[in-house]
Amino acid sequence: MSKLVAFAAIQGGYKVVSQVEGELENALESMSADTKVEFPNTGYYLPVIYSLTGMKVETLEDMKAPMAFARKLLPPHIKGKNHLPYLGPLLDAGMASILAYEVKEALRIVREPDFYFPEEDPDLENGKKWVGPADDIILRKRGVEFVDGSAPGFAAMVGAAPNPEIAKMIVEDYQKRNLYIFCAANHNGTSLIDQLLEAGVQIGWNTRIVPFGPDISSAVFALGFANRAAMAFGGVQPGDYKKILMYNKNRIFAFVNALGDIGTEWACAAAGCVNWGFPTLADTDIPEILPTGICTYEHVVANVPHDEMVQRSVEVRGLKVTVSEIDIPCAFGPAYEGERVRGKDLHSQMGGGKTQCTELVKSADMKEIEDGKVTVVGKDIPDLKEGDTLPLGIFVQIAGREFQEDFEPILERQTHHLVNYIQGVMHIGQRDISWVRVSKAAVEKGFTLKDIGVVLHAKLHQDFGKILDKVQVTLYTDKKDVDKLTETARAEYKRRDERVDKMTDDDVETYYSCTLCQSFAPNHVCTVSPERTGLCGAYNWMDCKASFEINPTGPNQPIQKGECLDPVLGQWKGVNDFVYKTSRGAVEKYNLYSMVHDPMTTCGCCECIAATLPGLNGVMTVGRDYTGDTPCGMKFTTLAGVMGGGAVSPGFVGHSKYNITQGKFIKGDGGLLRMVWMPKMLKEEIKERIEARGKAMGVPDLYDKIADETIGTTEEEIRPWLEEKGHPALSMDPLM
Template structure:
């Protein structure tokens, strides 16, 4: 490590801290010291400062302590001819700059509250392209992808490429590897984000190309996202700086790409990222730091050719990615799942209320189908003019020696994700309410409907090879053919729903575990039974059984439930033994049907969180999409922060949306009739099932008895409503004994 590296980084640290001290002084002269300071809808305050120092920054006055801490971290200036090649002073200078950058961004938001949009997608037409720090709703939504491996890591790109075309090629390389791309800073009066926008590339969380901000200080949002993931999903406590940094090194696979001239401010930011184990790779001739120790391999690598930047970054970080080579004219991968096909980009579409679009998967005998055969019956995309619509029926036949009818809906559900993975194609919905939109760009590349079949055939073989031997796909586009398939499909849907709804926990001797989230929440063990779906909403009992059939050593393992220790609370000896072993002794037992007594552990991926409302003798639940206040006194983000990370928290429990109306939902606490409040958006989403539950349990108007935010967001506000409606919880035994 050269003297020049140390000099530049340390000088950069002094420069950044001094600048921010000046901005802070000016803010104190402009605003009262008690003025609120925050990053918006988050329970993690200023997340880097909170996670590493344990300091809760809520006011302008609160910024003083971390800023003083940053100043105290700055090492002595480099002097003399010799410099000992120790990383320590550089890391300290880098960390000081990172703290200062986060304070700088907090002051920017205070001074210019409309500078960032704080949304998932930028408003490109208005010129508002910078999103700023992600709120906790986005963190929870996107964190699941880092947990289940569909997003193996992220590339933080600062600066701008020499040409817009090079910027696009670099970003597309990362998208093909399913990585997120977090962008900040500019070079030569432009940025990678602006270069992409100028080429009509969609940016935002939905395409995994995230425009954090225009300055190098905005890169701190990427570090904040990583640290919040550690707290939300990994149970790392605020202030435990060593565990926080080690967690990031071992579990968050990220790196920095510096495109353009690396000055002292960029240099000290790179030194700061080394603390996290995140290396920096540059396209310019900068001094390198090549020894290993903190990052997986090198710390700073220079002169990386643009066409090699993606592969070299992945190699240096030690990241393992799986890239599927699908023979279609468009790029393919999870990075395109959130891509929109808007009106101006639209070539043609199927379904969405304009035509019928139906999907059906059926088991077939080996001799009935030909593997890899894709048939289009009727018109294809090439037969359409811009703006045309088509009906569409996707009929998939699967043969496999171990393929069962129970697996049909699981495979059917994959269609949504896999079709969305095609660049320029948007898929919404499932079953007989699907909607497919095809972009002009995809048609220009040569996309046809047959490519949908090619993708589904390849991916079903890749991801379900244990149970899939043959796949044949027929795509119908004639109205009569689609109508016929739809009638058949609806009969199948009805049969399936009745079969699943009729299953009970008593019907089976085997439950299944799901340890996908243990990569972020090491102590969390989710147990899935027929009447207790996975709390993330993505896995039910049949899904887990299928996953075990596919991968016997994977995250879904069979659990022999064994002796029933408590049929009301839902506790089994075999489950307890499995949970204790899988959590490495952190959790010895839990109950499936109670949120009051030893409830199941919860991680940050849960769709909803239920909480006791003692004054109302009932419970509430809130879904993660709801950002408002709740009668528990906490928003979803706060609730998740309190109980995420694999804890069993009496009085609270994470669960899926579907689980709400399953027969044994909090049965040990009185069941769903205890539910006194939930957000209106969630009520509407599950209205039909709530109505059915109410009729079956003697309360046909139960849906209207449940309060929502239009009634109130405190127990005092909703209690009169519950009493007026005669809510069943009002006459039940006390919830707290």
């Protein structure tokens, strides 16, 4: 390792730490020492500092401790003679810089609270292009993608490319590989984000191009996101820096692309990222660090041509990425799923209340359909003028020796994200309330409705090839054809819903596991039964059954229930045996129907978390979309930190929204009649199901008896209201 590399990184470390010390001193002189410090709507204080040191920075005064810690990390300056080419001093200098950068960014938020726009999409119309640190709602939502593999990693890109065309080329190549692109810093006053906007590329969390901030210090938000993922999903405790860093090296596949001239401040940031196992690849002639050690392979690689940057980065990080080529004129992949087609970009649309748009998947006899046949009956996109609308019916027929009728709704649900994967096409809703918007850019590239059929045929074969042999797609755009398909589809939807809703846990002898989240929460084992959907809300019993048929060695394995040990709490010997083995002995047993007695383990991906409220003899639940206070005294993010990561936490349990109104929901604790509080947004979302379930339990007005934040957010505030409404929980047997 050259003396020049060590000199640049260590000099950079001293420069950054000294600069931020000065900024902190100025802040303490001009503001109160107890001025509140936080990254908005996060439960992890300053996350890099908190995760690595355990220090809780809540005020300006609290910033002194991590800055003193950073100062102590700085190694001796490089000597003119007898230079020791060791990596350790660089890592320490880099880590000192990262800690200082996080303090610097926190100070910016204190001084300029409106500098960042902390939403999924930046507010470009008002000049707010930088989103800053991800809040906990975004972390939970996007973290799931790192769990299930739809986001295999992220590229932290700093600086700017030589021109917008090269910037777009590199970023779109990462998008095609399903990676996130975290952007920070600028080169000679121009940022990569500026170049992408000039090239007409949509930015924001929804397109996986995240504009963190304009300075190199903003890159700390990417490391904060990675460390929060380790705490939220992996159950790593704050202050356990070895586990945090190893977790990131082994599970968060990230790397840095440095575009432009690298000075000492960039050098120390790059050295800091090596602590996480994240290598740096640059397009300039800088000294390299090629021996392996901390990173999987090389640490710093220089002179990477722009047309090789993506492939070389993936190789150096040791990341395995699958790129699926679909024969359509537009780019295709999960990176485009969150892309918006706004009014000024719109060419034409189908559904969305303006016309009817219906989707139906049905099984067919092998002789009835032709594999790969895609037909458009009626007008297609080339027949439309800008601003036109069309009705649309998407009818997918599937034949296969292993295909079952139960799989139809599972494959039907794929339409939503697969159509969204097409660049320039936006899909909302499902069943008979779908909405498809097509952009001008997609039409200019040659997109037609037939391309939807091409995508569905190719991806259903790729993802579900084990259970199907033929896929035929017909797209109707004449109103009479669409109305006829809609009538057929609605009858089918009704039949399916009745069949699923009538299934009970007693009807089957086999449950299914889901261990997708073990990549983040190693001890977590989710048991999915007909009356207990997966915690994340994405998997029900039929989904898992189909998944096992497709991939017998995958995360959804059959569990033979075996002897029933407790029918009220929901405990079976076969489930316990499976959980003990699959959690590697960490969890001996749990109950499916209780949150008080040995509840199921919980991971960070759960849609909701329920908690007991002993003072009200009831329970509450909160969804991850709600950011306010709750009667248990903890917000969703705090709850997830307390009992996530695969732990059994009596008094708390993670669950899906749908599970709230299933028959066995906390049956062992009294069921849904115990529910005394939930956020208004969640309550309204499942109103019809609460009303139906309440009626079945003999309390037809249960919906009206459940409090929400408009009534209060403490037990003391909502008790009088519950008493006035005569909530059943108040008169039930003691909960604890």
